[in-house]
Amino acid sequence: MLHNKNYINMEITDAYINSTRLVNSVSMAHIRYLYDTIDWSSRMVCIKGARGVGKTTMMLQRMKQLFPKSEQAIYVSLDDLWFTEHRLIDLAEYHFLHGGTHLFVDEVHRYPYNNWIQELKNIYDRYPELHIVFTGSSLLQIDFSLADLSRRCVFYTLQGLSFREYLRFEEKGEFAALTLDRILKEHISITTDIVSQTTIIPLFEEYLRHGYYPFYKEAPASYSLRLQQVITTILENDLPAVEKVEYVSIKKMKRLLMIVSQMVPFSPNMTKVGESIETTRQAVSRMFQLLERAALLIMLYSEKNNMQQLTKPEKVYLENTNLMYALAPTSDIGNIRETFFANQLKANHTITFSGQGDFRIDDTYTFEVGGKTKSFEQIKDIPNSYLAIDNVEYGTGKRIPLWLFGFLY
Incomplete structure (x- = not known):
């Protein structure tokens, strides 16, 4: 759990700064084929696909299109060292209580606590107004766990570039x-x-x-x-x-x-x-x-x-x-x-x-x-x-x- 509130706030502020930096740097020049087929209004969306095909870019483009200068949305990657000591559900709570409406989560399979499925389900159930988009480069664990999320989530698969x-x-x-x-x-x-x-x-x-x-x-x-x-x-x-x-x-x-x-x-x-x-x-x-x-x-x-x-x-x-x-x-x-x-x-x-x-x-x-x-x-x-x-x-x-x-x- 997170203990020192001032320390927490400072670290989460850094997460917002990093998220904003990434959103600002992403190009909107090339939008992938899958982008317009995704029902972004769904409360929980999963984008599957091979490592390197552009899932992260697609999420950042969505954020840039919807929230170019707003902290209503935040992007985090679960392979970040911050998550070796902190929980995704704590970040989601902070984000929601501070006016957040959208949570974009990358690399779910790299979450060190091995319970990302349960935490996403809990976030979904606790914060009905929060929209969640998540990705995973490895198809393995996501495929294995589809049954647990199927009632809540809409799944999409992103391929590499077509000709x-x-x-x-x-x-x-x-x-x-x-x-x-x-x-x-x-x-x-x-x-x-x-x-x-x-x-x-x-x-x-x-x-x-x-x-x-x-x-x-x-x-x-x-x-x-x-x-x-x-x-x-x-x-x-x-x-x-x-x-x-x-x-x-x-x-x-x-x-x-x-x-x-x-x-x-x-x-x-x-x-x-x-x-x-x-x-x-x-x-x-x-x-x-x-x-x-x-x-x-x-x-x-x-x-x-x-x-x-x-x-x-x-x-x-x-x-x-x-x-x-x-x-x-x-x-x-x-x-x-x-x-x-x-x-x-x-x-x-x-x-x-x-x-x-x-x-x-x-x-x-x-x-x-x-x-x-x-x-x-x-x-x-x-x-x-x-x-x-x-x-x-x-x-x-x-x-x-x-x-x-x-x-x-």
């Missing part, structure tokens, strides 16, 4: 997001319009290398190094904070990520993978699940099997192509293409493994992904089948440019 958003960040054009249905039906006219405004292929190649995480602009020359540091932080800090994971397992998970990054679209044999990283089949299966929940992997299961936790995935990809280039700069081009497609589609669609074709989308569409010479031979007799083709500006019929699937959000 469409990257073009806007690079000031190469303002384009509206597209539905999958529009892409399938109108891709010829849509691509004609987009290509008339920008040189799309070189920009797409750049995006695949360094366009997924918004911080790419901060230090382009060291971007790959920073991505490796993000991976290390997730494995060495976030995972152990929410799961019982031994250090030797963390080292093996790093090796597992390297294996996935270097393989042609990876269909795992759990026993052989276990042998290569010197662990058991069961341990490999758990590692895959943890890495997927940490937003470092995408795992595809057969459309016929809904018991994902009980079966092995049919294919495994790194979560995005930027991670691939950071871990294995000479990654297989087929793997890169499929990783991009899976990453962009999973934001708003159900994506499963297809025995015929590469992907099954929403249990309706079948897609093959490839280069210019890719043919329909493998999926020619399947209804609602399409090709996603790399290195082309325009499509024809059911041959659709791969880059256009980067406009889905």
Whole structure:
């Protein structure tokens, strides 16, 4: 508990000063796709997502839009040392009693008392006029605890930049997001319009290398190094904070990520993978699940099997192509293409493994992904089948440019 009131007031005043400084420094130039879909009027909002995709920036932008010069809102990060001796619920009480209406809480999974769920519930129940927005870089504990908050909270997931958003960040054009249905039906006219405004292929190649995480602009020359540091932080800090994971397992998970990054679209044999990283089949299966929940992997299961936790995935990809280039700069081009497609589609669609074709989308569409010479031979007799083709500006019929699937959000 907090004991000395004068000391408390001084420290909390510092928190308001820090919050104001961060809000003042955030840019409003680039608003992410998720911003306008969030129901900010809800009393409790959770923004989930991988480390580095821009959750903190989004919260600060919301504060800047609503309260540019007001202490009605305060931003705090629960990895701040202040919270090693003080409770979030005490800060919330002080904030509410001094006219606060909005509390923005970052990095909830780093709260040292391991009871952030209970404290958020208590804050929600005690202060009905207080609005709470919170984030967590690790998907693990938040996902595990959803049931306890579901009655009170609205949950959203923020992905990294889509190719469409990257073009806007690079000031190469303002384009509206597209539905999958529009892409399938109108891709010829849509691509004609987009290509008339920008040189799309070189920009797409750049995006695949360094366009997924918004911080790419901060230090382009060291971007790959920073991505490796993000991976290390997730494995060495976030995972152990929410799961019982031994250090030797963390080292093996790093090796597992390297294996996935270097393989042609990876269909795992759990026993052989276990042998290569010197662990058991069961341990490999758990590692895959943890890495997927940490937003470092995408795992595809057969459309016929809904018991994902009980079966092995049919294919495994790194979560995005930027991670691939950071871990294995000479990654297989087929793997890169499929990783991009899976990453962009999973934001708003159900994506499963297809025995015929590469992907099954929403249990309706079948897609093959490839280069210019890719043919329909493998999926020619399947209804609602399409090709996603790399290195082309325009499509024809059911041959659709791969880059256009980067406009889905």
